Amino acid sequence: MDLQQDKKLKISLVVSDLSASGAGRWGGAVRTFLLYEALKKLNHEVKIFGFVFGDESPEVSQSKIPIVAIPCAYHSGFIKAAQKVIKQIDGDIIYAVKLKPTSFGLSIIKKLTARRPVILDIDDWELSWHGGEQWKYRPGLKQFYRDTFKPDGALRYPDHPLYLKWLESLVFYADTITLHTQFLKERFGGVYLPNGKDTTLFDPSQFDSEASRIRYGLAGYRILMFPGAPRPYKGLEDVLAALDVLNQPDIRLVIVGGSPYDAYDNQLMQQWGRWIIKLPKYPVSEMPAVVAAAHIVVVPQRDTPAAQAQFPLKLTDGMAMAKPILSTYVGDIPEILGGTGYLVTPESPEEIAEKIQWIFGHLDEANQQGMKARERCINYYSTDTMAAILSDVIKNLQLAGKV
Structure with missing residues (x-):
């Protein structure tokens, strides 16, 4: 073109x-x-x-x-x-x-x-x-x-x-x-x-997910990934509360980069450190390899004016890399995903827990949804x-x- x-x-x-x-x-x-x-x-x-x-x-x-x-x-x-x-x-x-x-x-x-x-x-x-x-x-x-x-x-x-x-x-x-x-x-x-998103750079066919998990010290875990800056309206507390509900020792929430604004991610670590793995900030050229390590990309926005006004870049990270995406009915998120992700009510740890359990129980089907998300990303969000x-x-x- x-x-x-x-x-x-x-x-x-x-x-x-x-x-x-x-x-x-x-x-x-x-x-x-x-x-x-x-x-x-x-x-x-x-x-x-x-x-x-x-x-x-x-x-x-x-x-x-x-x-x-x-x-x-x-x-x-x-x-x-x-x-x-x-x-x-x-x-x-x-x-x-x-x-x-x-x-x-x-x-x-x-x-x-x-x-x-x-x-x-x-x-x-x-x-x-x-x-x-x-x-x-x-x-x-x-x-x-x-x-x-x-x-x-x-x-x-x-x-x-x-x-x-x-x-x-x-x-x-x-x-x-x-x-x-x-x-x-x-x-x-x-x-x-x-x-x-640069869907040529973010191309899952160029990466081996298990090799990425080994590379970033995530081997042996089922990985929920949040490749963004934690802030209260982004709903990570709801995911962590869901992990408390599930109480499954091999699931981890991986936060990539941390907050450049304040110490909010440290507050999360103090309360839920057993579920969290923090990775450092990486250049954009390395982010496809990082996201490749995820089993699920989580974008659990809360329903606030700030969230309604945003187009979370984490969505296109997950879509381009053909990952199952777990998000919420907030703002434009349902329209962006267009039926290719998994949506729950905002601020609902129980629903999040159920959906995480379902995705891991039907991972092949969820990965097929991830492929559809990549196709949608190429067509509409490149x-x-x-x-x-x-x-x-x-x-x-x-x-x-x-x-």
């Missing part, structure tokens, strides 16, 4: 956070870099611009990717760092990744000063992390003064929820919006652009699919005379 476009454009991906807890996590195996790969398939010249906050450094293993990472203090250093980023953004198209001041806010300024079209990609409802519509900022006079003028004042943080709320009213500055869930589409409108959709988005900007 020839996806390359006739006119080669310079596209600037403007990213809110390139540090290890932002887009730099997982060796770059997050949406920013999926967009990069899809745009490169169209033969465009793509460069990534963004901030590295605090003392962190970008942890992106793909050294061939052109990245401009500007160091930035969390509070007082943002304005100077923003000026540096804006000055260097040089694309014919500006592609803002996330509805944040540190990405879309800067992109609006560049649009107004350089007359460049802006595409906005929304992959989270940012306000959901702060209580959604219920969040209010009602400080007293003294608190407002502290928030504004103290060196570490809350309002000096560029992605304070007050600014996130303001920015939602400015989405009309985007010439096009791309997003990856129906929840976000209903809220913001735009073009549906699902997360894709980076080629992303590239085809982005090709149309860019052509529409050209037809409108904006490029």
Whole structure:
């Protein structure tokens, strides 16, 4: 399939956070870099611009990717760092990744000063992390003064929820919006652009599952794998409670990489350490071999606004590698799996326990479902699919005379 476009454009991906807890996590195996790969398939010249906050450094293993990472203090250093980023953004198209001041806010300024079209990609409802519509900022006079003028004042943080709320009213500055869930589409409108996977890299025919289990110290266990960052809304506590119910000594939940945000996975270890095996973070090139070691990939999302707004990348990890996937009826997950996985009610350890028991009792049948999941991933959730959709988005900007 020839996806390359006739006119080669310079596209600037403007990213809110390139540090290890932002887009730099997982060796770059997050949406920013999926967009990069899809745009490169169209033969465009793509460069990534963004901030590295605090003392962190970008942890992106793909050294061939052109990245401009500007160091930035969390509070007082943002304005100077923003000026540096804006000055260097040089694309014919500006592609803002996330509805944040540190990405879309800067992109609006560049649009107004350089007359460049802006595409906005929304992959989270940012306000959901702060209580959604219920969040209010009602400080007293003294608190407002502290928030504004103290060196570490809350309002000096560029992605304070007050600014996130303001920015939602400015989405009309985007010439096009791309997003990856129906929840976000209903809220913001735009073009549906699902997360894709490199299904050539993630190809189960290239790996021996038992050899992978031996390689990663998992031999002799029946493996449930969560190849992502643990957070409370992702439902790992429900899986671990299900393992308490089953109480079968050869089953383990393997958490790959751990949390780049906090010590939540250590809390899980304290309560359920007997069921957990932690593997370190691996570069994206090694993740297919890691996922190959799983018997089941678990994506047990809880039904929260944050989860409803997300397209879990762990789904396409499991789908591409033809693994049985155990997930929940939350957000777009049923539609993404399209009948090729196993779904339970969120926050239902008993149902999870029953489904785990059933899958291991019918593993050949479950593996056939996994093969169907891979076929679905190739057809609907590959980076080629992303590239085809982005090709149309860019052509529409050209037809409108904006490029």
